[in-house]
Amino acid sequence: MKLQEICELLQADVLVDYDSDAEAFTACGSDLISDILRFIKVETVLLTGLTTLQMIKAAQLLDVKAIIFVRGKRPAKEVEEIAKKNDLPVLCTKLPLFEACGCLSRHGLKGCSEYAVQEDEHVAE
């Protein structure tokens, strides 16, 4: 799904812009950093209500395609600046986490567990 489409579906404000052809294949929604590290896949957008610097850094570490803040949350200016400096697209939607995830899911975006990537095959379950 194109970030452009995600943005329209969630009626999101763009705080840090994305490339017009940027795309995500999965989404992950959580407010717990370690859960995100556990379940997130590549080519993912991250939906979260947590606007901390720590969340931005974790998103960056995982090379997420965009971070989407839900429930109308906005990061502090310095947090936004760090995202901008690192070319991490940031979107903000008024929808709560469940509804934002549900909306993207209804429109065909897969969740982390539905999307098997070769990358994870080495990992012992």
Place this chain on the structure above:
Amino acid sequence: MLQNKLSYAFPIEASDFTKAGDAAGKIKKILKLAGLPATVIRRVAIIAYEAEMNIVIHSVGGSLSLDLTSTRVEMASQDNGPGIPDIDLALQEGYSTASDEVRALGFGAGMGLPNIRRNADHFCIQSEVGVGTNLEVWIDIGVS
């Protein structure tokens, strides 16, 4: 291919949530420059991040080390206490002693040590209460 071992060390301060995650970010950069496969980089980044955060959140301070050989990435963390009384319990998914303040930042899922173990090809943790905790992991590069 790397002929010699490359070694790096990163001191980690306790409770410094502004710098927290920076060592993992640097380690990721080093591996990228070394041209390692993306899957290896991702696994190492997750391990480094969780190990770094455990020092920041749960210890009085310590360090992280990275050693690159031609066949694997070796990482170790050590801290100066307080140590882990029950390692089996600490390794359980969801077990966390993190404070409410720390949880408000997004930590304390109790998935850190399980995440490290899951992404490592070799995993060893040792801890002594009152002394400190040592963690050693290897990630095979999978040279062909």
